[in-house]
Amino acid sequence: MKPQVYKDPRPSEHFTRFHDRVRNQRPDWMYEVVRLVLTPYLLFFYRARCIDSDKVPAQGPAIIAPNHFSFLDHFFVAVYLRRKVHFMAKSQLFQPPLQFVYTHGGVFPVQRGKRDEEAFKTADAILKRGGLIVMYIEGGRSRTGDLGEPRPGIGRLALEHGVPIVPTAIAGTERVRNWRRLQFPKVTVQFGDPVRFEQVESPTREQSQAASEVVFEDVRAMHSRLRNEGRRRVVRAARAARRAAGAAARRPSRA
Numbered sequence: 001m002k003p004q005v006y007k008d009p010r011p012s013e014h015f016t017r018f019h020d021r022v023r024n025q026r027p028d029w030m031y032e033v034v035r036l037v038l039t040p041y042l043l044f045f046y047r048a049r050c051i052d053s054d055k056v057p058a059q060g061p062a063i064i065a066p067n068h069f070s071f072l073d074h075f076f077v078a079v080y081l082r083r084k085v086h087f088m089a090k091s092q093l094f095q096p097p098l099q100f101v102y103t104h105g106g107v108f109p110v111q112r113g114k115r116d117e118e119a120f121k122t123a124d125a126i127l128k129r130g131g132l133i134v135m136y137i138e139g140g141r142s143r144t145g146d147l148g149e150p151r152p153g154i155g156r157l158a159l160e161h162g163v164p165i166v167p168t169a170i171a172g173t174e175r176v177r178n179w180r181r182l183q184f185p186k187v188t189v190q191f192g193d194p195v196r197f198e199q200v201e202s203p204t205r206e207q208s209q210a211a212s213e214v215v216f217e218d219v220r221a222m223h224s225r226l227r228n229e230g231r232r233r234v235v236r237a238a239r240a241a242r243r244a245a246g247a248a249a250r251r252p253s254r255a
Contacts, residue, residue, distance in 0.1 A: 006140075007113040008091040015091060015109045018099065019118050023125040027084045027106030034105055038075050042187070046172070049231060050080035051190040051238050056166050058083070061127040062194070065154050065215050066168035067147050067223060068136035070176040074107075076189050077134055077168065085132045088119060090140070112140060120157070127161050137167075137216050145174040147220060155203070155211030162199030167192035167215050169222035171231075188231045190238075192218045 042048045056064065064085065066077055078085050084106060091109035094102060110119035126133055139151035158165045172187035195218065197211050225234050 008111050010091070012111065012116075012118060015094065015111070015118065018094060018103050018109055019122045021103045022086065022106065022108040023122050026131070027086070028104050030101055030104035031084055031106055034075075034101065035079065039079050042072070042075060042079055045184040046076075046176070046187040047184075048076055048079065048187045048189070049235070051188065051235060053080045053191055055191045055193060056081060056083070056132070057164055057194065059130065061130050061161065061163045062132050062166060063127075063154060063157060063163060064132065064134045064166045064168050064191075065137040065219065066134065066170050066189070067219055068138055068141045069145075069170065070141070070173035072176055073136075073170055073173055074134065076170060076173065076187055080189070081132075083132050085134050086126050088123065088133065088135045120153075123157055124161075127157070127163055133157075137212060137219060142174075147223060150209070150212040150216035152205055152208035152212050154215060155208035155213075158195075158197050158211050158215070159200040159203040159207060162197065164194035164196050165215050166194050167218035167222065169219050169226060171223055171226035186231065188226050188234075190222045190226060190234065192222055 056062065064077060066073060074087050074089070086106040086108065088110050089102065089107050091111045093099075093107075094109050108119065108122045110116050123133055123135070135154050135157070137150050137154050138148035139153060140148075142148040154165065157163075169190045169192070170187070171190075172185040175183070175185040176187070178185065195215050197214075200207060203211075
């Protein structure tokens with residue numbers, strides 16, 4: 001396994017053009033091409049399944065906050081969503097020729113290991129125009145097969161903008177690298193109930209971290225159920241919850 005490189009030696013100015021594009025333009029035809037090419041692969045080989053995608057807001061600004069095991073997590077999260085999403089991704093990925101695919105597909109860079117304000121400015125621009133962002137709550141990929149620890153970035157955006165945060169659990173992608181041995185694990189993505197915090201103009205790092213931890217508890221709980229109870233039982237429980245909610249909504253209220 002290759003060691004992760006946390007610091008990108010290139011100057012911040014190198015990434016200005018990528019930020020400018022995503023701030024001023026939505027994902028274009030490249031987004032649809034990538035979806036068209038990868039969807040059959042993800043569904044056939046990994047038997048990907050999504051639970052409760054209806055919990056992602058159908059419109060307006062929002063942040064999807066998944067755990068992170070694999071490079072393919074971007075695509076597993078987006079494949080079942082009708083809305084086009086923007087992804088915050090490590091700057092090391094922005095190399096020719098794929099950097100063209102990334103920026104035209106709505107991906108923008110973040111330089112890890114430093115306080116990258118440009119990445120937050122890009123996220124700010126996307127949310128202000130009503131866009132949807134995927135931002136990994138652990139800040140980077142876990143290589144242990146277990147969840148990592150939440151980072152304050154998502155909490156900061158949640159508090160600054162007061163937008164819904166959708167806790168999201170991805171189970172199975174910790175074994176995606178087994179494709180080299182012709183082993184393809186089942187992958188499940190479950191979206192949780194959106195969390196919303198009261199808006200704070202300039203949240204402290206401690207406030208941001210606390211908000212991230214609230215969201216991460218929901219991610220941890222969903223991931224634990226998927227791993228320990230299995231996809232089938234979680235799907236049945238989700239269906240039962242939807243039926244119960246529908247029955248409650250139809251029940252006449254008593255004056």
